Amino acid sequence: MAKITYVHPDGTSSVVDVEPGNSIMRGAKLAGVEGILAQCGGGATCGTCHIYVDRDNTKPLPAMHDLEDGLLCVTASPRQDNSRLSCQIPVSEELDGLVVHLPEKQL
Amino acid sequence: MTDGAIVIVGAGQAGCQAAVSLRERGHRGTITLIGDEGALPYQRPPLTKAYLQGDIGFGDLVFRQETYYTEHDITLVLDDPVVSVDRAARSVTLRSGRAVGYENLVLATGSRPRPIPGAHTIRTVADADSARPQGHVVAIGAGFIGLEYAAVASEAGCDVTVIEAQPRALARVLSEETAAHVVQVHRRRGVKFLFNAMVSEVREGEVVLADGTVLPADVVVAGIGVVPNVELAQEAGLTVDDGIVVDPWLRTSDPAVFAIGDCARFHHGAEQVRLECVQNAVDQGSTVAAVITGSAEPHGQVPWFWSDQYAMKVQIAGVTTGHDRAVVTGDPISGAFSVFCFSGDRLLGVESVNKPVDHVLARRLLAANCPIRPEMVAVPGFDLRTAA
Numbered sequence: 001m002a003k004i005t006y007v008h009p010d011g012t013s014s015v016v017d018v019e020p021g022n023s024i025m026r027g028a029k030l031a032g033v034e035g036i037l038a039q040c041g042g043g044a045t046c047g048t049c050h051i052y053v054d055r056d057n058t059k060p061l062p063a064m065h066d067l068e069d070g071l072l073c074v075t076a077s078p079r080q081d082n083s084r085l086s087c088q089i090p091v092s093e094e095l096d097g098l099v100v101h102l103p104e105k106q107l
Numbered sequence: 108m109t110d111g112a113i114v115i116v117g118a119g120q121a122g123c124q125a126a127v128s129l130r131e132r133g134h135r136g137t138i139t140l141i142g143d144e145g146a147l148p149y150q151r152p153p154l155t156k157a158y159l160q161g162d163i164g165f166g167d168l169v170f171r172q173e174t175y176y177t178e179h180d181i182t183l184v185l186d187d188p189v190v191s192v193d194r195a196a197r198s199v200t201l202r203s204g205r206a207v208g209y210e211n212l213v214l215a216t217g218s219r220p221r222p223i224p225g226a227h228t229i230r231t232v233a234d235a236d237s238a239r240p241q242g243h244v245v246a247i248g249a250g251f252i253g254l255e256y257a258a259v260a261s262e263a264g265c266d267v268t269v270i271e272a273q274p275r276a277l278a279r280v281l282s283e284e285t286a287a288h289v290v291q292v293h294r295r296r297g298v299k300f301l302f303n304a305m306v307s308e309v310r311e312g313e314v315v316l317a318d319g320t321v322l323p324a325d326v327v328v329a330g331i332g333v334v335p336n337v338e339l340a341q342e343a344g345l346t347v348d349d350g351i352v353v354d355p356w357l358r359t360s361d362p363a364v365f366a367i368g369d370c371a372r373f374h375h376g377a378e379q380v381r382l383e384c385v386q387n388a389v390d391q392g393s394t395v396a397a398v399i400t401g402s403a404e405p406h407g408q409v410p411w412f413w414s415d416q417y418a419m420k421v422q423i424a425g426v427t428t429g430h431d432r433a434v435v436t437g438d439p440i441s442g443a444f445s446v447f448c449f450s451g452d453r454l455l456g457v458e459s460v461n462k463p464v465d466h467v468l469a470r471r472l473l474a475a476n477c478p479i480r481p482e483m484v485a486v487p488g489f490d491l492r493t494a495a
Contacts (some may be wrong), residue, residue: 032179
């Protein structure tokens with residue numbers, strides 16, 4: 001299990017034990033963390049699982065492909081240089097302790 | 108605001124969303140979510156895509172882990188469907204004989220595939236498990252289900268034939284332009300199509316067509332549409348007309364009873380429609396929770412749909428049925444394009460193939476009622492970003 005912390009826009013956070021293999025998005029959905037919609041179910045086609053990776057993160061994350069890059073240009077909350085689609089980041093033991101921030105809105 | 112007991116009949120996408128949204132909105136009363144399958148509530152779309160392909164397992168389909176329901180005080184009743192509703196007593200009776208009382212009842216009974224004797228249909232995880240593609244595969248119906256199944260079967264190395272009664276594929280849901288591209292992608296993979304073809308019989312190991320043609324078939328899957336599950340509502344005396352009829356707040360003819368998802372017939376613009384898609388299930392699930400917890404917002408989201416076939420992602424924003432003009436943007440030859448569908452000058456919807464950004468922007472445009480006209484889209488270099 002890897003502990004992932006989802007920080008809500010109001011500053012409160014949800015800490016979830018995510019099974020390796022699941023994405024950051026799935027981890028949130030399974031536990032019912034509000035603020036990640038993932039309307040398309042995880043195919044990088046809707047841009048509603050947008051997160052901001054904590055700026056102090058030093059853990060290795062997978063490179064971004066074109067689809068994700070394109071969708072991040074049209075997310076409901078503005079893109080920042082630490083924006084990612086959480087469906088595109090698989091959780092591994094290596095990511096234990098990762099902190100991600102949820103945007104104000106996904107739609 | 109009411110904090111009375113809520114009973115939700117049907118634990119699919121719509122019913123599960125209603126339960127989750129009720130708690131998110133602070134509903135304090137009991138919530139009983141009742142399903143007819145034995146498994147935790149799960150997503151159905153991957154059943155003809157990644158799940159059928161074997162890329163993901165059942166654990167990847169469930170909406171929420173089991174502890175979510177206990178932690179959020181949602182009583183999940185599985186494998187024990189509701190068999191009757193007593194509206195006077197405000198109570199439902201389950202197959203096991205147990206009765207559950209309600210202040211508000213939400214019918215999310217879904218739909219069931221139209222059957223063809225001898226052919227598989229795919230609605231549940233058990234259906235998908237029993238219809239794994241092998242050898243000669245015949246898909247009856249060139250709609251999303253038939254074509255998604257054909258794509259997985261073709262990728263698995265099967266010999267695949269799609270039989271369609273209409274002269275073209277996806278006639279009910281997609282423009283000719285987009286449908287022609289989808290068929291071309293399938294043909295390149297060796298999938299055969301028989302249009303204007305009627306099945307007369309599915310036999311052991313073969314399918315017989317009305318013109319006498321016999322096709323070898325190890326697996327036959329029918330995707331020829333669904334019928335809404337309205338029987339419970341009908342027997343309870345609610346108004347039913349190819350779906351349980353609801354008002355803009357998703358109330359049935361009994362104000363204590365709501366209907367959502369595939370089984371509900373609701374107002375969409377000037378028409379009454381039923382939509383069989385995830386978006387509608389999710390949006391109506393959240394709307395019904397909002398209405399029950401005291402919000403007056405009627406249901407009115409922009410519909411959208413998707414289908415994954417091979418590496419091709421087809422996404423539709425709006426309902427393009429009945430359009431009389433289609434304008435193509437992007438590059439169909441490279442396989443990434445969008446089709447803007449108009450009725451006169453009015454944009455009905457946008458179909459995107461491998462253009463998810465267009466899809467996201469199109470949904471936003473439609474929601475904002477932006478006046479996009481055909482001649483604007485037809486200008487070379489038209490960019491949705493500037494319009495949205």
